[in-house]
Amino acid sequence: MTATLIDGKAFAAGIREKVAAHVAPLKSDHGLTPGLAVVLVGEDPASQVYVRNKGEQTREAGMASFEHRLSADTSEADLLALIDRLNADPSVHGILVQLPLPDHIGEAKVINAIDPAKDVDGFHISNVGLLATGQKSMVPCTPLGCLLMLRDALGSLSGLNAVVVGRSNIVGKPMAQLLLADSCTVTIAHSRTRDLLEVCRGADILVAAVGRPQMIPGDWVKPGATVIDVGINRVPAPEKGEGKTRLVGDVDFASAVEVAGAITPVPGGVGPMTIACLLANTVTACCRANGLPEPE
Numbered sequence: 001m002t003a004t005l006i007d008g009k010a011f012a013a014g015i016r017e018k019v020a021a022h023v024a025p026l027k028s029d030h031g032l033t034p035g036l037a038v039v040l041v042g043e044d045p046a047s048q049v050y051v052r053n054k055g056e057q058t059r060e061a062g063m064a065s066f067e068h069r070l071s072a073d074t075s076e077a078d079l080l081a082l083i084d085r086l087n088a089d090p091s092v093h094g095i096l097v098q099l100p101l102p103d104h105i106g107e108a109k110v111i112n113a114i115d116p117a118k119d120v121d122g123f124h125i126s127n128v129g130l131l132a133t134g135q136k137s138m139v140p141c142t143p144l145g146c147l148l149m150l151r152d153a154l155g156s157l158s159g160l161n162a163v164v165v166g167r168s169n170i171v172g173k174p175m176a177q178l179l180l181a182d183s184c185t186v187t188i189a190h191s192r193t194r195d196l197l198e199v200c201r202g203a204d205i206l207v208a209a210v211g212r213p214q215m216i217p218g219d220w221v222k223p224g225a226t227v228i229d230v231g232i233n234r235v236p237a238p239e240k241g242e243g244k245t246r247l248v249g250d251v252d253f254a255s256a257v258e259v260a261g262a263i264t265p266v267p268g269g270v271g272p273m274t275i276a277c278l279l280a281n282t283v284t285a286c287c288r289a290n291g292l293p294e295p296e
């Protein structure tokens with residue numbers, strides 16, 4: 001058996017089209033342009049690529065993009081002052097601080113300084129609490145993208161066994177909350193989990209968010225399971241030439257695709273969905289701020 005490929009690239013393009021279709025009447029009928037501010041501290045090359053892509057896709061959807069690039073030695077106080085200004089700026093509906101931050105800056109302090117209504121990453125403690133208690137919140141973009149793909153692939157998720165490998169605040173934990181809210185029976189696995197193989201084999205839905213290249217082989221996958229690979233790992237690719245690299249997920253795609261019912265590739269799976277959901281969250285924030293109906 002060969003699994004169905006879940007095409008995150010095409011799915012994300014569809015979401016971006018819907019976002020753009022929602023943005024147009026906000027402008028023409030209400031004079032509103034949803035605005036996303038992205039703050040990058042330092043010169044981390046991967047973060048620079050993410051920030052550039054976010055800016056481009058924001059503008060392509062007809063929204064306003066405000067990029068704030070600060071030097072790596074920016075003080076915590078200066079960053080907090082910028083967040084205050086963005087919180088007060090009515091043209092900014094969403095604020096995203098690109099992680100990781102340099103060591104001298106307290107990540108939690110900065111995230112919790114963002115107005116929760118503008119916290120389009122959904123990492124503010126208020127949004128975390130709202131999500132955990134089933135109330136309207138801003139939902140973290142990567143897990144939201146995974147959930148949308150799962151619903152599309154499976155329809156109802158009710159009663160399915162879901163295993164999330166990874167317990168980070170930005171992926172694993174919110175992913176587990178979303179699956180629980182969709183009535184899955186959820187297991188969260190992590191580096192101390194005993195017999196991870198058996199845990200994974202029980203999963204109708206297996207979400208890998210670990211950051212270890214190809215650590216989940218096909219024989220850990222239950223036949224017919226739906227596999228969502230969040231991992232983005234750069235590994236050497238000598239076959240492409242000296243010093244070349246390629247991206248792989250946390251799942252060993254070649255063996256898992258033979259066992260799973262459906263699977264996301266890397267690249268082209270979860271990755272494109274994250275920015276699409278960020279744009280959708282920004283439009284939602286703009287609508288909420290102005291008392292207008294939210295996109296579905």
Ligand code: NDP
Binds near residue numbers: 166168170190191
């Ligand atoms: P973190 O490093 O914050 O968390 C990794 C998690 O994996 C931890 O909970 C850790 O457990 C667990 N883990 C580590 N080793 C093992 C192991 N051997 N067995 C089981 N669990 C293990 O990573 P993130 O959640 O931030 O990211 C995970 C991956 O997803 C990365 O590859 C990242 O690049 C990617 N990512 C992709 C995004 C996208 O847009 N597609 C967005 C965000 C992340 P413990 O808590 O016990 O240490």
